[in-house]
Amino acid sequence: MSSKAPRSANSTAAVHGGAPEKRPHHALSHGIAQTATYTFEDTAALERYMRGEDPDPHREEYGRYGNPTVHELESRLGALEGAEDCVAFSSGMAATTSAILTLLKTGDHVVLFRDCYRRTRQFVTGILPRFGIEHTVVPSADLEALQRALKPNTRLVISEAPTNPFLYCVDLEKLARISHDHGRVRVLVDSTLATPCNTRPLELGVDLVVHSATKYLSGHNDVLGGLVAGPSHLVGLLRDSRGVFGSVLDPHAASLIIRGMKSLALRIERQNATALAVAKALEGHPRVKRVFYPMLESHPSYAVAREQLRGGGGMVSFIVDGGREQASRVVDRCNIASIAASFGGLETLIEQPAIMSFFELTDEQLKAIEIDPALVRLSVGIEDTDDVVRDVVDALSD
Numbered sequence: 001m002s003s004k005a006p007r008s009a010n011s012t013a014a015v016h017g018g019a020p021e022k023r024p025h026h027a028l029s030h031g032i033a034q035t036a037t038y039t040f041e042d043t044a045a046l047e048r049y050m051r052g053e054d055p056d057p058h059r060e061e062y063g064r065y066g067n068p069t070v071h072e073l074e075s076r077l078g079a080l081e082g083a084e085d086c087v088a089f090s091s092g093m094a095a096t097t098s099a100i101l102t103l104l105k106t107g108d109h110v111v112l113f114r115d116c117y118r119r120t121r122q123f124v125t126g127i128l129p130r131f132g133i134e135h136t137v138v139p140s141a142d143l144e145a146l147q148r149a150l151k152p153n154t155r156l157v158i159s160e161a162p163t164n165p166f167l168y169c170v171d172l173e174k175l176a177r178i179s180h181d182h183g184r185v186r187v188l189v190d191s192t193l194a195t196p197c198n199t200r201p202l203e204l205g206v207d208l209v210v211h212s213a214t215k216y217l218s219g220h221n222d223v224l225g226g227l228v229a230g231p232s233h234l235v236g237l238l239r240d241s242r243g244v245f246g247s248v249l250d251p252h253a254a255s256l257i258i259r260g261m262k263s264l265a266l267r268i269e270r271q272n273a274t275a276l277a278v279a280k281a282l283e284g285h286p287r288v289k290r291v292f293y294p295m296l297e298s299h300p301s302y303a304v305a306r307e308q309l310r311g312g313g314g315m316v317s318f319i320v321d322g323g324r325e326q327a328s329r330v331v332d333r334c335n336i337a338s339i340a341a342s343f344g345g346l347e348t349l350i351e352q353p354a355i356m357s358f359f360e361l362t363d364e365q366l367k368a369i370e371i372d373p374a375l376v377r378l379s380v381g382i383e384d385t386d387d388v389v390r391d392v393v394d395a396l397s398d
């Protein structure tokens, strides 16, 4: 890691960062405040609260506006990202769409980097135009294309970092500088693939960081959630929107995410190592046409990844020599890797984007977003590195 790389969250921070000093009943672990509403001792206490003068900063009024368990999760992710504030949502998409809708209004323009979660693209290109918000989609990590795309009414730039499924890493520092130099433009980065253990985008100048907590943060493939971290004045706006949109995270789900996040740094260490080992084993394999992993020198984002990421993350994509059927055969022959959408949990998952994530697209549309029918996306879990490597290499054999 270069000296310019941002500080990343370690295991001590993952276990303790953002946790409250005292808990009810002297409990060591977090409880679940399973309540929809909160009581007031008398009308004077209610009026004090409504005026914003309640001495308890964590006093809540109603479940859609706040919950102590959800608040602990927000505080923990805020600490890991080095953010002033953080707000939780019912899913990653709820976090992304709420952030976008809160920051933009009719007449605004948004720039989106191409390689991204397809529902984010669908929201920007299919739904925002209905509200009079225009967009330009630019090639991933291409900052010259971003420069060209910026318009007087551009208010938001959105990128994943790294992207899914090609693992492009845009230079976040330059992305933020170019966007901010243009004027009133904010930068929203979906850091789901990186996690604060591999990079902390806010330290590089990004305005807001979004996570699908469904993935690495919770880490157990058993819960959905989303989080947005950033400066208080922006996160506060999002919290207000959440109270209106109703896209709240259930306290039980928040508790599962907190539990998962305590082991985040340990899991990411293993997943970084396993994915790199898989990528190296696949590169140069006679049955593999191309491998995408940011910590391989052959990846277009290698230099940026070395500078801004502590590890390449747990996802490796590769194109199987032959075509769609040959790739399906490899996917089918894996034993440890299960065929499933999502990533970031304990179990290794595998998918063929052309027949899963992008099933509804025609061959031409697939070509336009550079999805080869023989592309396979492997998202490693925490199984032993040698076992995962062997599983994929064996699946590629005759």
Ligand SMILES: Cc1ncc(COP(=O)(O)O)c(C=O)c1O
Pocket: 091, 092, 093, 094, 117, 160, 164, 190, 192, 193, 211, 212, 213, 214, 215, 224, 225, 226, 342
């Ligand atoms: C990078 C990325 N961001 C956001 C999302 C959406 O998250 P969720 O499924 O929690 O709504 C996904 C889902 O796969 C994703 O891959």
